[in-house]
Amino acid sequence: MIKPITSKTKLSIIETIVEIHKRCVLESNSPWYKPDVISEWISQISVKNVLDQLTRSSKWIILEEKGKIIGFAQYSLVEKELFQIQILPNKQRKGFGTTLYKYIEKDFIKNKVKTISLFSTLNPINFYKSLGFEKIRKISYPLVKTKVELIEMKKELNIVY
């Protein structure tokens, strides 16, 4: 079941998504990046950061399986951007990421967005390709001390009016 997160969502739910995000970086992203990048990246994932971003234009959604949160996503209809999809490492490759993406794409289509952009980490490129995204260019996203290498990707939605 997919549910939106709002400013009224319980703190324990925000803590769970922070935990899922950290586990994804530690277990799924870490083989692709240097240890100093991973440790700086992890240090930036916090409840405060999520709460700060809830007040901006981005939407957060969680995915539950049997009442437990197994993944989440963040995107912005205003910026026409998918910021992240994170699925617990032991629940990956079972179609859950695709389920979250399809929900998000429907929301973009409903809101007449024609092109979705994202900046993918290096590991899920094939996941996004399987959903119809194309690589645009490599970018180096600066943290404070290190930089994260990301790939800009786009998908045209071909809406027929």
Ligand SMILES: CC(C)(COP(=O)(O)OP(=O)(O)OC[C@H]1O[C@@H](n2cnc3c(N)ncnc32)[C@H](O)[C@@H]1OP(=O)(O)O)[C@@H](O)C(=O)NCCC(=O)NCCS
């Ligand atoms: C990327 C992620 C969201 C994908 O979610 P998922 O539930 O594992 O993906 P799905 O099961 O829906 O995969 C759909 C298809 O994408 C492709 N795919 C997904 N993960 C892949 C991988 N690691 N390597 C190659 N192809 C992959 C496959 O074609 C897959 O279909 P298949 O399993 O039938 O071969 C998830 O693996 C994840 O949370 N990774 C860590 C966090 C991350 O990097 N998120 C993206 C940040 S922008």
